[in-house]
Amino acid sequence: MVSQFVSPDKVRLLGHLKFDFPEGTHAIGRLDNHSEGLLLLTTNKKVTRLLFQGQVPHKRIYLVLVKGLVEAPALHLLRTGITLPGKGHDDYTTLPCDVEIVAPPPNLPPLDPSHTWKVPETWLQITLTEGKFHQVRKMVTTVGHRCKRLIRVAIEDIELGGLAPGAVRELEETDFFRLLHIDNWQ
Known part of the structure; x- marks a missing residue:
């Protein structure tokens, strides 16, 4: 599966998962098509900047x-x-x-x-x-x-655990930011 919702190629996408993603959902960091595991999705556009482009390494x-x-x-x-x-x-x-x-x-x-x-x-x-x-x-x-x-x-402290491939686990926004150690997210 490719870690995106739209692609010009005929590949399996996140939108093919059996989950009703809210409009504006996007991946935070990607996994290449030969990798697997934890992929974070959010509708908050600030998260990528705070998590991967901020001054505090995660x-x-x-x-x-x-x-x-x-x-x-x-x-x-x-x-x-x-x-x-x-x-x-x-x-x-x-x-x-x-x-x-x-x-x-x-x-x-x-x-x-x-x-x-x-x-x-x-x-x-x-x-x-x-x-x-x-x-x-x-x-x-x-x-x-x-x-x-x-x-x-x-x-950070969000772990894949026993989540099956293709499964989705939702987190409350406050838990999401607490586990990612992001303080100024509002």
Whole structure:
């Protein structure tokens, strides 16, 4: 599914979900079409600016399945900052972030069998306070590991939890802003 309501391409969109979204609903931050997990939707146009363009950084947590066994030197590079190629000659060094090797998440729907490899793999939990284009995928690739699966599990204190793919959970506006740690939202 593409994390938008309108597209010129014949793809599955948010509007195809069995939910009556209010007029003006839009996604806050996107997931690319090879990623899954938590997507925040709102009708409040200030949220994107306050959450992702404001002066206070807000954390995003991802579970990442990579090809191969991740060792200490790669973890160190991921944690301290990776230089990624930018457009033209504008390379970009990621901010330091938290990276841990974690156990496979329980009750996770399986990947398409065509995406399996017969090699060791590692689950990482990566906590960022920035979100450049395909940043997590580029980071793990730069340290020698191909991203097999990318799941956003939290933005600040809003967690995916056991929410099924395609399911929608509504939050009261005050809870939404409290869990996102956004104070001046009115």
